[in-house]
Amino acid sequence: MTAWTDLAFILLVVSDFFLLASSRLKAVIRATGAQGVLLSALALLLARSEAHPVHVILLSVGALGVKAFLIPLLLTWAMREASIRREVDPIVGFLPSLVLGGLGVALAFAYAGGMPLPVPEQHPLLVPAALSTVWTGLLLVVSRRKAVAQVIGFLVLENGVFVFGLLLSDFMPAMVEAGVLLDLLAAVFVMGIVIFHINREFSSLDTGKLSALRD
Amino acid sequence: MTVATAVLHLALALVLAPLLPGLVNRVKALAAGRTGPPLVQLYSDLARLLRKGSVTSRTTTWVFRAGPAVGLAATLAAATLVPFGGATALFPFGGDLVLFAYLLALARFATVLAALDTGSAFEGMGAAREVTFSSLAEPALFLGLLTVARATRALSLSGMLGPALPEAWARFTPALLIAALALFVVALAENARIPVDDPTTHLELTMIHEVMVLDHSGPDLALILYGAALKLLLFGSLVARVVVGTARTGLAGTALFLLSLVGFAIVVGVVESVMARLRLSRVPQLLVGASVLSAFGLVLLLR
Numbered sequence: 001m002t003a004w005t006d007l008a009f010i011l012l013v014v015s016d017f018f019l020l021a022s023s024r025l026k027a028v029i030r031a032t033g034a035q036g037v038l039l040s041a042l043a044l045l046l047a048r049s050e051a052h053p054v055h056v057i058l059l060s061v062g063a064l065g066v067k068a069f070l071i072p073l074l075l076t077w078a079m080r081e082a083s084i085r086r087e088v089d090p091i092v093g094f095l096p097s098l099v100l101g102g103l104g105v106a107l108a109f110a111y112a113g114g115m116p117l118p119v120p121e122q123h124p125l126l127v128p129a130a131l132s133t134v135w136t137g138l139l140l141v142v143s144r145r146k147a148v149a150q151v152i153g154f155l156v157l158e159n160g161v162f163v164f165g166l167l168l169s170d171f172m173p174a175m176v177e178a179g180v181l182l183d184l185l186a187a188v189f190v191m192g193i194v195i196f197h198i199n200r201e202f203s204s205l206d207t208g209k210l211s212a213l214r215d
Numbered sequence: 216m217t218v219a220t221a222v223l224h225l226a227l228a229l230v231l232a233p234l235l236p237g238l239v240n241r242v243k244a245l246a247a248g249r250t251g252p253p254l255v256q257l258y259s260d261l262a263r264l265l266r267k268g269s270v271t272s273r274t275t276t277w278v279f280r281a282g283p284a285v286g287l288a289a290t291l292a293a294a295t296l297v298p299f300g301g302a303t304a305l306f307p308f309g310g311d312l313v314l315f316a317y318l319l320a321l322a323r324f325a326t327v328l329a330a331l332d333t334g335s336a337f338e339g340m341g342a343a344r345e346v347t348f349s350s351l352a353e354p355a356l357f358l359g360l361l362t363v364a365r366a367t368r369a370l371s372l373s374g375m376l377g378p379a380l381p382e383a384w385a386r387f388t389p390a391l392l393i394a395a396l397a398l399f400v401v402a403l404a405e406n407a408r409i410p411v412d413d414p415t416t417h418l419e420l421t422m423i424h425e426v427m428v429l430d431h432s433g434p435d436l437a438l439i440l441y442g443a444a445l446k447l448l449l450f451g452s453l454v455a456r457v458v459v460g461t462a463r464t465g466l467a468g469t470a471l472f473l474l475s476l477v478g479f480a481i482v483v484g485v486v487e488s489v490m491a492r493l494r495l496s497r498v499p500q501l502l503v504g505a506s507v508l509s510a511f512g513l514v515l516l517l518r
Contacts, residue, residue, distance in 0.1 A: 003388065010389040013511060021504050023497075094500050102507035109514045128518075 002123070005045045009125040012038050012163070013105060016136035019156060020101040021094050025086050028152055029075045035133075035159050036067025046122050046166050059169060062180040063162065071155060071183055074190045075148060082193055084148055092143035104135035119167060126167060133160030151189045158182050217303060224299040224469065229291075231473075232448040233257035233441065235480050239408075242484025257444060261437045269433030274334050282329025283431060283438035289322035290442045290449070297449050298373040298456070301468020307373035312360045315372060316353065319405070319449075322442065323349055330427035341426030344495075348411060348423065351502035352404045355397050358509035362394035363457055365516045376456040384460040393512035395457045399482075400505040402450035404498075406443070409487040411498050451479040 012035060019031050043060040078084070090097065108131035115127055137157025141150050158179075165179050237254040244251020253259075271279060295305040296315045304311070327346060330338040364370055366387045367379035384391055404411040407424035416422050428439050455475035463471055493501060 006389055010393070010515070014393070014508070017504065017507055017511070021500055095503055098500070098503055098507055102510055105511060106514050109518050113518070124518075 005042070005123055006125060008038050008042050008045060009123070009129040012042075012129050012159075013132050016105070016133055016156070017098065017101060019136060019140060019152075020097045023088050023090075023094060025079060025084065025088055025146075025148060026076070028088060028149065029072050029079075032075075032152055032155050032159075033068050033072035035156065036063060036069075036071070039067060039159055039162055040064035042163065043166060043169070046126070046169075048122070048170060055169070059180070066180055066183045067155070067159065067162075071186060071190075074187055075152065078148060078190045078193050084146065088149050089145045090143055090149075091145050092139075097139055097143050101132075101136055101139055104139070105132040108132045108135060117167065119171065122167065126163065130160050130163035130167075133157075133163060136160070147189075147193055151186055151193070154189070155183065155186050158186065218305070220302040221305045224302040225294060225305055227469070228294065228299045228448055228452070229445070231476075232444045233261060235447050235451060235476065236444050238477065238480035239447075239484045239487070242481050243488050246485065246488035257440065261441060264432075264437035264440070265434050267433040269431070269435050272333055272430060275332050275430070279329045279332040279430070280435070282325045282332070283435040283442070285325035286322040286329075287438045287442040287445075289318045289325065290445050293318035293322075294445060294449060296372055297452055298376050299452055300472040301462070301464030303373035303377065304371075307371045309370040309374075311371045311373075312364065312375070316356055316360075319446065320349070320353070322446070326427055326439070329431070333430045335430065338427055338429060341423055344423040345427060348404060348498055348502065351499050351506070352401050355502060355505035355509055356401045356405075358506060358513055359394045359397040359401065362390055362397075362509055362512040362516060365513065366391055366394075372453075376453070378462040380457070380460045381462055387516055390512040390515040391457065391460070393508050393515070395454060397505040397509035397512070398450075398454050398457060400501065402447075402454050403483070403486065404502055404505075405450060406447045408483055410490050410493050410501060413492045448476070451476050451483075455479045 015031050015035050015038070019028055022028050022031065040060045040063040043063055044056060047056040079086075092100070105128075109128040112128035112131060117127070134157055137153050137155070137160055140153025140156055142153075144150050144153060161182070162179055165175070168175065234254060234257070237252070237256050240256070241251050241254055293315050296307065296311045296318075298304045298307070323345065327342040330342040360375070363375045363380075363383075366383040367375045367377075369375045369377070369379055400410075403409070407414055412423040412425070414425065416425065424443075428436065431439055452472070455472070455478065459471060459475045461468075461471065
């Protein structure tokens with residue numbers, strides 16, 4: 001059982017690296033979907049025996065449905081609908097972002113032990129994996145030029161928060177489940193991209209061009 | 216006794232080395248629906264090349280002629296440090312993994328010098344690329360080996376890949392898995408296999424390793440080809456031993472080792488069949504990715 005939990009956490013961090021290094025939007029979208037599957041599995045794996053089974057299953061199925069299927073489908077649809085080119089188009093190159101990601105992960109693993117937690121952690125890899133994923137999401141949000149890629153960064157950040165939330169799922173199950181709803185915010189972003197055709201207005205999804213707007 | 220088995224295994228490895236590229240080529244041919252060259256093609260090639268005379272350009276010096284010999288000698292010396300089968304290596308000592316890495320680097324240095332000595336711009340370009348990529352592969356190799364060393368608490372290749380490995384696998388599965396993956400990527404890069412370099416092209420601007428040996432002919436080329444096959448075997452046995460992770464000795468160990476080498480060749484062949492060569496600017500990304508991965512494996516062990 002712990003071996004599987006280990007594996008899920010490790011795969012989560014490895015998928016973070018993949019997200020930072022990948023240059024294709026489709027591959028990045030698939031990787032976020034894979035993270036959703038991992039989170040759903042983690043919700044089941046980390047559940048304590050005394051936890052309410054309905055909450056655990058709700059959390060897991062919610063994560064699977066929203067993070068692994070709904071959002072990736074929406075993103076693919078947005079890509080097609082707004083005819084977004086398939087490259088990620090980073091501001092910070094892939095190599096520097098990968099190295100930065102690696103540094104962040106190393107720091108997360110080195111210092112996660114010193115973090116005072118309100119509840120005893122269920123698994124030694126939980127906090128570092130959550131922090132690494134949050135860091136990756138943050139990097140993706142600030143270092144990508146395309147709005148879709150930034151939405152994906154927000155999703156990854158959200159995934160990290162979700163993992164952290166699993167720590168508290170016994171005390172405030174409803175809160176953590178509501179956390180899944182944060183993804184709906186990302187869904188709203190995607191809708192915005194499609195509905196307002198950001199791609200068409202600015203002929204690209206480059207948010208840098210927004211600063212050129214004048215009255 | 217251990218020395219005798221080590222010598223036997225080393226001899227076996229030296230004899231079987233040219234079979235490995237043949238095996239990879241056979242897998243590629245099967246995947247492409249061709250019959251492919253016979254498995255022993257490289258033996259015939261070597262025999263043919265050794266009977267020929269060699270032609271050297273008048274602009275070259277002794278550096279060019281020494282290149283293949285030094286390269287093969289360094290690779291052979293590295294082969295004495297790698298444990299084959301269940302046996303230990305011929306000359307194992309603490310920290311020999313550093314010597315192993317730098318003997319292979321010496322072999323590369325000799326090849327690069329020989330390529331630069333011809334004065335051909337084409338070979339110079341290939342040499343520059345080879346050095347760039349191998350300098351990026353080096354951290355991945357060291358971090359991967361360090362992860363295995365840390366997990367097994369041994370500092371020699373024979374100790375790392377020896378009796379301590381099964382226990383390490385039981386305790387640190389994820390870290391070793393990551394290290395094995397990184398070492399496999401390094402093996403592909405170091406041996407000029409497909410995601411990094413295409414071993415079948417000879418006259419393309421993207422090629423790296425093959426371009427450096429264009430001016431060698433006859434016995435010199437035979438030495439280079441044999442050295443390349445041996446290097447593939449060395450990395451193959453390294454990766455295969457880490458992945459298989461048993462400490463069987465004797466005949467069973469040897470059989471398992473040969474089987475795992477065949478498995479390595481098949482995996483390399485499949486990778487070459489299903490992947491295209493990466494764009495040149497993407498190669499550093501792959502290698503740095505491998506370094507970051509193996510650093511992550513190390514971090515997992517150290518915490």
